[in-house]
Amino acid sequence: MAKKEYKILVSQPRPVAEHNRYTDMEEEFGVTFDFRPLIRLDGLDVRDFRKQHINPLDYTAVLLKTRVAADQYFRICSEMRITVPDTMHFYCLSESIAGYLQKYIPYRKRKVFYSENNSFEELLPTMNRRPNEKYMMVVSENYNDEVIKMLGTHKIQVKPAVMYRSVPAEWRADEPFDYQMIVIFTPTGVASIHNSFPDMKPGDKVIAAFGQNTVAAFKSYGIEPDIIAPSPEFPSITSAIHNYLSGNNKK
Numbered sequence: 001m002a003k004k005e006y007k008i009l010v011s012q013p014r015p016v017a018e019h020n021r022y023t024d025m026e027e028e029f030g031v032t033f034d035f036r037p038l039i040r041l042d043g044l045d046v047r048d049f050r051k052q053h054i055n056p057l058d059y060t061a062v063l064l065k066t067r068v069a070a071d072q073y074f075r076i077c078s079e080m081r082i083t084v085p086d087t088m089h090f091y092c093l094s095e096s097i098a099g100y101l102q103k104y105i106p107y108r109k110r111k112v113f114y115s116e117n118n119s120f121e122e123l124l125p126t127m128n129r130r131p132n133e134k135y136m137m138v139v140s141e142n143y144n145d146e147v148i149k150m151l152g153t154h155k156i157q158v159k160p161a162v163m164y165r166s167v168p169a170e171w172r173a174d175e176p177f178d179y180q181m182i183v184i185f186t187p188t189g190v191a192s193i194h195n196s197f198p199d200m201k202p203g204d205k206v207i208a209a210f211g212q213n214t215v216a217a218f219k220s221y222g223i224e225p226d227i228i229a230p231s232p233e234f235p236s237i238t239s240a241i242h243n244y245l246s247g248n249n250k251k
Contacts, residue, residue, distance in 0.1 A: 006031040008181040008241075011038040011189045016096045021238035029245045038184070038192035039166045041140070043072050046079045054161050056082055056136065061089040063120065063137035063158060065147070067100045072163035073138045074104045086110065089133065091126075094118050118236055120147050127156055134159075141165040142188055144213050168192035181206035183227075183237060190217035206244070210237045 006029075014035040015022065022033045056062075056077055064070050077084055084104075089111040092098040098114035101107060115122040127133065135158040137148060142165075148158045166188040171177060177197065182205050184190055190209075193200065200223070208227035209215045218225050227240045234240035 006181075007179045008033050008183060009179040010035045010183045011185060011192075012183075013037060021236075021242075025238070025242055025245060031245065034179070038169055038171075038189040039186065040169045041068055041164050042167055043075060043164045044141075044162065046076065049076055049080075049161075049163060052162060054136070054159065056080070056161070057085070059134045059136035059159065060087070061091060061130075061133045061135045063091045063135060063147070064097055064101075065093045065137075065139075067097055068164065069138035070097065070100055070104070076163050089113070089130075091120065091123055091135075093120065121150060124151075124154055124156075127151075128154075136161050138163050140188075142186070144186070144211050146211060146213075168195055171196035179205060181208060181241075183208040183210070183241065184214055184218075185210045185237070187213050187217035190214060190221070194221050208237060208241055208244075 008031055010022070010033055012035060025031060026033060056073075062073060064073070074084070090098070090101060090113070092101070092112065092114040095114045095116070098112045099107075101110070101112060113123055113126050127135075135151075135156065137158045137160050139160045139162055141162050143160060143162065145160065148160060151158050166186060168188055168191045170192060182193065184193065184207070202223050206227070207218060207223060207225040208229075209218055209225035210229050215225055215228055227237075227244050229235070229237040229240040231240070234243060
């Protein structure tokens with residue numbers, strides 16, 4: 001009998017790079033990763049943004065965790081008729097986000113910094129060399145403040161600027177949901193899965209959760225995630241999944 005295909009749903013867009021940690025695991029373990037965001041992102045209108053009493057020009061640096069955050073930052077600035085100054089610094093969670101900024105700015109004329117390993121903690125030495133920097137982080141309405149707290153422990157204050165909302169996107173009833181593992185990154189993604197599959201029970205799927213808020217959201221529905229990141233041992237979700245698949249293959 002042929003071995004059943006092991007399919008993993010990742011609730012994020014497919015990585016831009018053709019070869020990445022996911023494709024490496026596909027080759028190593030013979031699994032298949034499907035990428036599909038489980039949330040819809042709605043940008044705040046300028047009127048709602050102004051209620052936060054934030055002026056983007058009061059800050060000398062912007063933290064960007066996703067390309068969506070970059071889109072929303074430049075959209076808000078445009079709608080507020082703000083010209084982003086050439087002196088603005090951008091701190092990006094990954095090289096792909098840094099490269100994406102070329103859609104909006106002459107890349108070589110700006111100061112753009114990025115993490116090689118998807119960790120803002122990696123950028124601390126760069127930040128510490130700029131003690132007068134004023135930081136703003138583009139976030140969604142239900143944002144995870146772990147990065148802001150981490151930077152705060154290093155005496156780096158960051159102002160969260162809500163520029164968009166995450167809305168659960170339900171799974172269509174006529175679509176198959178034949179995954180052995182699901183990988184969720186936000187509480188909104190958890191809500192999407194629960195709304196689409198309210199009868200899901202512990203053990204039905206292998207659950208991989210990124211971030212303590214995501215873990216807490218699963219627990220609120222009585223589901224304990226099988227894979228959790230970040231942790232001291234596994235700083236990224238891909239390293240945690242790799243560890244799980246390595247152990248699973250030995251059984």
